Amino acid sequence: MAKEGNYTGPAKWLHWGMALIWLAAWVIGIVATHWRDEFNAHHELTFLHKAMASTLLFLIVARIAWRLSHPAPALPDSMSPMMKRGAYVGHLLLYAVALIGLPLSGWYWSSVADKPIMVAALFALPPLVDPDQSLYDLAKAIHTYTAWLCGALIGGHVLVALKHHFVEKDEVLKGMLPGRGN
Template sequence: MSQARGYTSAAKGLHWISGIIWIVAWIIGFVAVHWRDEMNPTHFLTFLHKAMASTLILLVILRLAWRVTHPAPRMAETMSRSMQQAALVGHWLLYGIALIALPVSGWYWSSVADKPIMVAGLFLLPPLVDADEGMYPTAKAIHTYVGWFCGVLVVGHIAAALKHHFIDRDAVLKRMLPGGSH
């Protein structure tokens, strides 16, 4: 398969939709846990967090299918070899941890807690495992620590994109913007 010249509109759309949902779900999850009594007494924020985050699982499947059939464009020639390798590792970490491990760890936590997950408010995800009160603290810790690590990854991804745009003044960010150059 040949290397693409630029990102397709579908790839850009999936990127931005996934990114926005991820960030909003992360913020809602943070608020739902840390201000549970004040801002989440009815657990509506928890429901919303789960509905949004579980939707990411479906979007990731679409993104991976799209990527397999539509290769990513070459990295900018202005990037050093080590910067290109760092970008590749960063993107794999974002896919593997932020878009797969984090939603699955939340699904696992909900499963051991015997709490349902409605995908986009449309249908229930089946539990990954049987309910197990003894695993609740471990499942919560896994999801929490993975969430914080992902927050750092996403902030790093955004910072790198802004660095390319404002400091390096190359087209890396523009290539992913809707209507941006290929």
């Protein structure tokens, strides 16, 4: 049983593990695309990007199952009902867009392009749809724009977490940090 105001141990492991994979995949995706000649001449970064990011599709199943059976700790009373609602909607968006929609859009893009995805470099993900070159540009635009939108979402998420800790001086960030009575 987690201490009051604290996320459970598995929720923390899933949050920080997936955050690390997500942030690394985001940076690698940008370097792979925009510094192709310098760092991605043989698609090695594209392979790494897809191998890492595709694991999120499996981890998210465990995370949602855990979250549904283990509610998040209550937010501090110092937050107005509107701020609490904002936090709820923000987290819902992170789940739906950053952790589900974005990997799905990458899977869709690789499927229409007829390119393999090796999950954690271990096994191939089956195609989501049949290959169709006429959808390539659309799929690429969806993944790229969603990725940049998510960069902004995550940036906001991190700033809000830091504001809780350093400005409001409440327990919100501490409740997600390791080693606090879980």
